Amino acid sequence: MDRFTRTYSLLLGAVLIAALFFWAKSTWKPEVWNLDEVLTSDAQLAGYPYQFRLRAFHDGVAVISTPRSPEFPAYSFLQVIHPKLAGKAQDDPEMIAAQQDLIDHQKRAMGLMLAQPGVKSVDWELDVQWLADHGIHR
Template sequence: MDKFTRNYSIVLGIVVIALAAWWLSSIWQPAVWEINEVLEADAELADYPYQFRVKRLEEGVATLSTPRNVQVPAYRFLEVIHPELAGLAQDDPKVIAAQQDLVDHQKRTQGLVSSQPGVDRVEWELDVQWLADHGVQVNGG
């Protein structure tokens, strides 16, 4: 092996190792895993069609997944998990009950996460992947 090939191989190896270390450090979040285990163990949340998850925990801020926000109103999500609601008016009692059920589950999730050590605040982030997997397009972001 000539000198250039050897040096090139060493530099390439260092770059690969550095990238692997950076990637590993970015996914290594045992506190997130522990909080998600708490959410999975909650019987009420486990029965809900959407599983709320902690995506990140940074400087006391837990970022949770949500299937709704300004871009995707609750009604669009609810039609996915409750197809029988499709076509009903948004003020229909069945739709209102489903919306309240979603709110109750989000509040329960927020309460469980907020009570965990190291969590000072909870923020919500739209779960674009879940929505896409269920045929809901998200516009503008």
């Protein structure tokens, strides 16, 4: 192997090793995994059709996925997880009960996170991937 090829190969190898290191560092998040385990192992949350997941944890703020937001109302989401609600008005008693059930599950997810050491607050992030997977495009 000539000198140029050897130097080029060493440089390319170093760049690849550095890229691999930074990729591994950015994906290695044991704190997030441990907090997410709190959500996924809770029996009450596990029984709900939508699984709340921890998306990120930074500076004491836990970011949890949610199927609703000001831009995407719960009304639309609930018709997906409860097909019997399709076409019902927002003030229908069954729709109101389903909305309250969603609120109760969100509060439980928030409470579980806030009970963990180091968690100071909770933010919510719309789960656009879940919505897209279920045919909902906002």
